[in-house]
Amino acid sequence: MLFSADDLNAIGLTLKLASLTTLLLLLLATPLAWWLARTASRWRAPVGALVALPLVLPPTVLGFYLLVLLGPQGWVGRLTQALGLGTLPFSFGGLLAGSLVYSLPFAVQPLQHAFEAIGPRPLEVAATLRARPLDAFLTVVLPLARPGFVTAALLSFAHTVGEFGVVLMIGGNIPGQTRVVSTQIYGHVEALEYAQAHWLAAAMVLFSFVALLGLTRLNRRSARVLP
Amino acid sequence: MNAAPHRIRLALTRPAFQLSVDLTLPARGITVLFGPSGSGKTTVLRCVAGLERAGQALVRIAGEVWQDEAQRVFLPTWRRPLGYVFQEASLFEHLDVRGNLAYGLRRADPGAPALALDAVVELLGIGALMARRPHQLSGGERQRVAIARALATRPRLLLLDEPLASLDQARRQDILPWLERLRDELRVPMLYVTHAADEVARLADTLVVLDQGRVVAAGPVAEVLADVRTPVVLGEDAGALLEGTVAERDARWHLARVAFAGGHLWLRDSGLALGQRVRLRVLARDVSLATAPARHTSIQNLLPGTVQAIAAGAHPSQALVRVALGESVLLARVTARAVDALRLAPGTPVWAQVKTVALVG
Numbered sequence: 001m002l003f004s005a006d007d008l009n010a011i012g013l014t015l016k017l018a019s020l021t022t023l024l025l026l027l028l029a030t031p032l033a034w035w036l037a038r039t040a041s042r043w044r045a046p047v048g049a050l051v052a053l054p055l056v057l058p059p060t061v062l063g064f065y066l067l068v069l070l071g072p073q074g075w076v077g078r079l080t081q082a083l084g085l086g087t088l089p090f091s092f093g094g095l096l097a098g099s100l101v102y103s104l105p106f107a108v109q110p111l112q113h114a115f116e117a118i119g120p121r122p123l124e125v126a127a128t129l130r131a132r133p134l135d136a137f138l139t140v141v142l143p144l145a146r147p148g149f150v151t152a153a154l155l156s157f158a159h160t161v162g163e164f165g166v167v168l169m170i171g172g173n174i175p176g177q178t179r180v181v182s183t184q185i186y187g188h189v190e191a192l193e194y195a196q197a198h199w200l201a202a203a204m205v206l207f208s209f210v211a212l213l214g215l216t217r218l219n220r221r222s223a224r225v226l227p
Numbered sequence: 228m229n230a231a232p233h234r235i236r237l238a239l240t241r242p243a244f245q246l247s248v249d250l251t252l253p254a255r256g257i258t259v260l261f262g263p264s265g266s267g268k269t270t271v272l273r274c275v276a277g278l279e280r281a282g283q284a285l286v287r288i289a290g291e292v293w294q295d296e297a298q299r300v301f302l303p304t305w306r307r308p309l310g311y312v313f314q315e316a317s318l319f320e321h322l323d324v325r326g327n328l329a330y331g332l333r334r335a336d337p338g339a340p341a342l343a344l345d346a347v348v349e350l351l352g353i354g355a356l357m358a359r360r361p362h363q364l365s366g367g368e369r370q371r372v373a374i375a376r377a378l379a380t381r382p383r384l385l386l387l388d389e390p391l392a393s394l395d396q397a398r399r400q401d402i403l404p405w406l407e408r409l410r411d412e413l414r415v416p417m418l419y420v421t422h423a424a425d426e427v428a429r430l431a432d433t434l435v436v437l438d439q440g441r442v443v444a445a446g447p448v449a450e451v452l453a454d455v456r457t458p459v460v461l462g463e464d465a466g467a468l469l470e471g472t473v474a475e476r477d478a479r480w481h482l483a484r485v486a487f488a489g490g491h492l493w494l495r496d497s498g499l500a501l502g503q504r505v506r507l508r509v510l511a512r513d514v515s516l517a518t519a520p521a522r523h524t525s526i527q528n529l530l531p532g533t534v535q536a537i538a539a540g541a542h543p544s545q546a547l548v549r550v551a552l553g554e555s556v557l558l559a560r561v562t563a564r565a566v567d568a569l570r571l572a573p574g575t576p577v578w579a580q581v582k583t584v585a586l587v588g
Contacts, residue, residue, distance in 0.1 A: 121313070121317060122317075122319065124278050124304070124311075124313075125311075125313065125317045125319070126305075126330075127277075127278070127303070127304035127305045128276060128278075128304055128305075128309065128310065128311035128377070128380075128386075129330055129331045129334055129376065129377075129379075129380055130305050130306075130331075130334035130335070130336070130380050131305055131330075131334055132305055133305075135334075136305075139330070140319060140321075143321040144319075144320065144321055146321075
């Protein structure tokens with residue numbers, strides 16, 4: 001057997017986390033990217049910089065602040081407790097919250113670039129053809145921005161699969177609950193189980209390569225990964 | 228059908244640009260908005276469509292209020308029963324030609340009189356292109372599809388923003404006859420923006436001349452073109468437009484005689500039918516004047532008339548003379564010195580010598 005039961009658990013949890021993160025991010029990032037692409041507001045630059053922060057911050061910094069924010073004394077933590085949800089750190093929910101923040105720029109930026117490239121003209125055309133704004137967005141903008149959505153989804157998924165620092169900070173490393181592939185590999189190495197670590201690590205390399213290959217194939221126009 | 232006239236009153240201030248127009252236009256035929264670039268004609272069109280919002284505006288189309296800022300009424304573009312043809316290719320790249328047409332058709336105003344899209348498709352000659360993608364079409368084909376798509380929504384007003392500007396001369400000559408057929412056969416009123424004088428001559432029923440955000444002249448095309456104040460904008464293309472019928476064909480010399488109110492002109496016979504209604508364009512630079520009928524001249528068209536008005540031409544050496552021929556009017560561009568030597572003044576009887584006549588439709 002290549003993978004132990006723990007390994008399989010970690011793989012399953014990783015896939016679940018990445019799928020949910022991708023799904024939620026596409027829902028969140030679409031209106032945010034649309035706003036960033038179209039607004040003339042003076043808040044555009046600060047919000048854009050805020051969204052891009054996870055690209056440059058060490059994951060430990062993000063994880064630390066999320067821990068403080070979501071913890072029993074943090075204001076989000078107080079809110080979740082008041083709502084009877086308990087606290088999020090060291091649970092799958094906390095992991096999901098961390099992944100959403102950590103991968104946000106990987107969803108927003110490709111979408112924003114796609115929306116900017118489309119420009120205002122197709123929407124004007126749709127309006128002159130009697131399409132309401134939402135109708136026009138769904139029938140014109142979404143299909144035209146398809147490559148942007150493919151890029152955003154694949155990058156969000158792959159980036160979530162590859163996260164380590166944030167997971168460790170906010171999730172702990174609880175088997176079956178918050179132990180994902182990257183922390184499982186770390187555990188194997190700590191325990192000097194190099195063979196186990198190898199299998200998982202190689203699987204990650206293969207997965208990442210196939211994901212990026214698929215991305216460039218789907219968006220035939222350019223061989224670049226980032227937009 | 229006698230629909231209420233369109234009323235378009237707009238005032239708009241932008242950095243380095245001011246627009247102020249107040250137009251009452253007939254709700255039928257083609258109204259051409261003509262002017263140099265930067266004169267505000269596209270802005271007028273975008274305001275009528277609701278793509279831009281003028282601060283002070285009244286847009287009433289065939290009796291229906293689309294915008295009245297005094298009453299805080301502003302219909303968004305998608306609620307205005309209009310069709311819009313943009314200057315450059317605006318077809319949806321993710322749909323084929325059929326999909327583009329269907330997009331407009333599905334959202335057509337159900338209350339509007341039915342329009343046979345099949346007939347439009349045939350009229351515009353795009354039946355064979357249905358399965359093509361926009362990038363597989365030529366520029367002229369794209370604009371024809373865009374026109375058909377705009378018509379598919381059954382608009383009560385068709386707005387065209389320099390639909391031929393992105394095409395080369397040959398393609399423009401290809402597509403102009405399609406537009407004339409639309410005008411003659413569909414009876415959808417159009418507001419047509421252009422800076423090309425030949426499109427004015429061929430298509431316009433009503434002409435609005437804009438310059439620097441203001442209306443310089445507006446009215447029936449023949450009247451506006453024969454107005455001596457307009458040529459400042461038209462420059463080299465200043466000239467009169469005459470409507471007439473083919474009265475005679477001379478097979479020996481391959482000439483046709485066109486009679487109009489106030490005289491007749493001989494022109495090259497390009498296969499015209501007797502009794503056919505035609506539109507003639509006589510450029511001011513092709514008309515000279517004489518105070519006595521010239522005898523030994525190669526000019527075949529000599530028309531007696533009376534000077535109505537004289538205005539300065541585009542260059543200080545030139546003058547534009549408006550000559551009344553019965554109910555019709557010609558423009559002649561002569562030198563200011565000739566005006567002085569011949570003692571031309573309003574009321575002077577003259578002979579207009581017409582060198583070239585163009586058949587424009």
